Amino acid sequence: MIRFDQVTKRYEDGTEALKNVSLTIPTGKLTVIIGPSGCGKTTLMKMINHLESPTSGDILIDEQSIKDRDDVELRRSIGYVIQRIGLFPHMTIGKNAGIVPRLKGWTEEKTQNRIRELMDIVGLDPDTYLDRFPLELSGGQQQRIGVVRALAGDPNIMLMDEPFSALDPISREQLQDELRNLQQRINKTIVFVTHDMDEALKIADHIIVLRAGEVEQVGPPNDLIHEPINDFVRDFIGLDRINRKRTFGKRKIGELSSYYIQSKISEQVVSVNSTENLEKAILLLDQSETDILAVYTNDELVGYINQSALLKAVVAKEEGASSHV
Numbered sequence: 001m002i003r004f005d006q007v008t009k010r011y012e013d014g015t016e017a018l019k020n021v022s023l024t025i026p027t028g029k030l031t032v033i034i035g036p037s038g039c040g041k042t043t044l045m046k047m048i049n050h051l052e053s054p055t056s057g058d059i060l061i062d063e064q065s066i067k068d069r070d071d072v073e074l075r076r077s078i079g080y081v082i083q084r085i086g087l088f089p090h091m092t093i094g095k096n097a098g099i100v101p102r103l104k105g106w107t108e109e110k111t112q113n114r115i116r117e118l119m120d121i122v123g124l125d126p127d128t129y130l131d132r133f134p135l136e137l138s139g140g141q142q143q144r145i146g147v148v149r150a151l152a153g154d155p156n157i158m159l160m161d162e163p164f165s166a167l168d169p170i171s172r173e174q175l176q177d178e179l180r181n182l183q184q185r186i187n188k189t190i191v192f193v194t195h196d197m198d199e200a201l202k203i204a205d206h207i208i209v210l211r212a213g214e215v216e217q218v219g220p221p222n223d224l225i226h227e228p229i230n231d232f233v234r235d236f237i238g239l240d241r242i243n244r245k246r247t248f249g250k251r252k253i254g255e256l257s258s259y260y261i262q263s264k265i266s267e268q269v270v271s272v273n274s275t276e277n278l279e280k281a282i283l284l285l286d287q288s289e290t291d292i293l294a295v296y297t298n299d300e301l302v303g304y305i306n307q308s309a310l311l312k313a314v315v316a317k318e319e320g321a322s323s324h325v
Contacts, residue, residue, distance in 0.1 A: 001027045002048060002157070002189065007057035009043055009213075017043045019213040020057070025206070027156075030183050030190040032200040035210035035236075041193045044210070045159050048191060049078045061157070076100055079150030079158035079188075083166055085142050087134040093145055094130040100153035111152070118148040121182060140171035144178075151186065160192040164199070176203050180307065184291050197237055201225070209233055222282050253281055253295055253305065260295065260303030269294045274302060281310060 002025040009018040017040045025031045033041045046052040047059050050071050059066050066074060087096045101111040116126040122144040134142055150158050164172045180203055194200055200207055201221045209216045217229040228234040254274030270288045272281055274297045281293055291307045
C-alpha cells in the first residue's frame with residue numbers, strides 16, 4: 001500500500017504543484033492518475049520513488065516512510081516506464097532488460113530466465129529479439145521491452161508515466177489490452193499517469209482525478225461514471241461518455257459473445273448469468289479479487305469475459321461498431 005499523508009509540493013517561485021494531498025493507492029491494483037495538463041500528475045507519481053521530494057507531508061510504502069529508505073535501493077525496488085522508453089541504444093535488448101537484476105547481484109542464469117519469461121508474456125520471442133538493438137524494433141516493441149525492463153527485477157510497484165501516448169492508435173490499444181492481461185498474471189501495484197480519460201476508464205481498477213494540485217475524486221471507474229462528485233469530474237469525464245456508458249451498461253452479457261476470451265487466465269473466476277447486464281458485470285468485478293467472469297446460460301458454461309474485453313466492447317459501441325457485438 002502506498003499512502004500520501006498531507007503532501008504539499010511548493011517550488012521556489014511559490015507555485016504549488018500539490019496541495020495537502022492525502023490518499024491511498026491500493027496494493028495489487030492498477031491505479032490511474034489523471035487530470036488536466038499541469039495538475040500535478042507526474043509530480044505525484046515521481047514522489048513514490050523519491051524523484052521529487054515533498055515540501056511537507058510524507059509518502060509511506062507499507063507504512064514505512066520513503067525518507068527512511070536509501071534512494072538507490074528504493075528506486076531499484078520500483079519499476080519505471082516512461083513515454084520515451086529510455087532504452088540504451090548501444091546495448092542489446094537482453095542487456096537493456098537485465099540492468100536492474102544485474103545491479104541487484106542476480107546470477108546471469110536467474111537474470112536470463114526472468115527476462116525470457118517476461119518477453120514471452122509481452123509477446124516477444126526472446127530468441128528473436130534478445131540480441132537485437134532498440135533501433136531495430138518498432139515503437140510498440142520498444143515499449144514492450146520498457147515494460148520487461150521495469151519488471152525484470154521483480155518489483156512490487158511499477159510506475160508508468162504516459163507510456164503509450166507517443167504510439168499510433170492501434171499499437172496503443174494493443175498495449176492497453178496487454179497491460180490489463182499482464183496485470184492479471186503479475187498482480188503488481190501499478191501507478192499509471194495519463195491525460196486520456198478513455199484510456200483511464202479502459203485500464204484502471206482505481207482512478208485518482210487531480211485538478212490544480214488537489215484531489216477531486218478517487219474510486220473505481222464505475223463510481224466516476226455513475227457518481228461524479230462535482231461538475232469538474234462530470235465535465236472532465238464528459239456527459240456524452242457518461243450517458244453512452246450508462247446506456248450500454250443495460251445490454252446483456254450474452255450479447256457480447258464476440259468479446260469472450262478463449263480461456264480464463266487465472267483459477268479465480270466469478271460466475272454470472274448471460275441475462276445479466278453489463279453494469280452488473282462491472283460491479284461484480286469491482287467487488288471481487290478477480291478480473292474474470294464465467295458466463296453461464298441455463299447452467300451451461302458458454303465462455304469467459306474479462307474487464308478488458310468488457311471495456312473494449314464499450315469503446316466499440318461508442319465508435320459505432322455495435323454491429324460487431
